[in-house]
Amino acid sequence: MPDESYPAELKYFKEHDWVRVEGGEATFGITWWAQDALGDMVYASLPDVGAAVSSGQPYGELESVKSVAEIYAPVSGEVVAANDTLVAEPAFVNADPYGQGWLIRVRLSAPSELDGLMDAAAYREFLATAGS
Numbered sequence: 134m135p136d137e138s139y140p141a142e143l144k145y146f147k148e149h150d151w152v153r154v155e156g157g158e159a160t161f162g163i164t165w166w167a168q169d170a171l172g173d174m175v176y177a178s179l180p181d182v183g184a185a186v187s188s189g190q191p192y193g194e195l196e197s198v199k200s201v202a203e204i205y206a207p208v209s210g211e212v213v214a215a216n217d218t219l220v221a222e223p224a225f226v227n228a229d230p231y232g233q234g235w236l237i238r239v240r241l242s243a244p245s246e247l248d249g250l251m252d253a254a255a256y257r258e259f260l261a262t263a264g265s
Contacts, residue, residue, distance in 0.1 A: 137165050140231055144247060145256035146207035148189075151231065152250060159208060159247075162235045163195070163226065166260055172199040174223035179215040179237055186210060186239060188246050193236065195226065208246040210239030 139145065144152040149167035153160040168174070176196035186192040191203035192212075215237050219225060226234040241247075251259060 139164065139253040139256055141253045144250035146250055148205040150205060150207045152207045154247060157241055158213060158238055159241055160235050160238045161207060162230055163204065165230055168227050168230045171195060171197040171202055173197055174226045177219040177223045180212050182212050182215060184212045186212060204236065207250055208241060209243045210241045212237050213240050214238040
């Protein structure tokens, strides 16, 4: 498992998701804190390409040895890619949450929603004050 980190180039959502924006698309994943809290991943259920996701709404599930957790969209968009590798190797979410453990990529439908997300410093503060 990697050391705790929250890359500065990402945006963060209160449900412990991260967003990497590249042009009009965004890649979603879960944070180091989330994968650590969930434990070893054993299953990932992700939406199909073409599905719509809405900010603050669940779009899939991650199952670990500890529990099953819904994953929430930080911003709205249309799914343009899902990390199919996670079907066979869900442990990538634990081993490389900001790289090979990405979940989906979306074409942004409301880019202004990005303004409501936290930067790395604000997310660390959120973790410290909220406790989760």
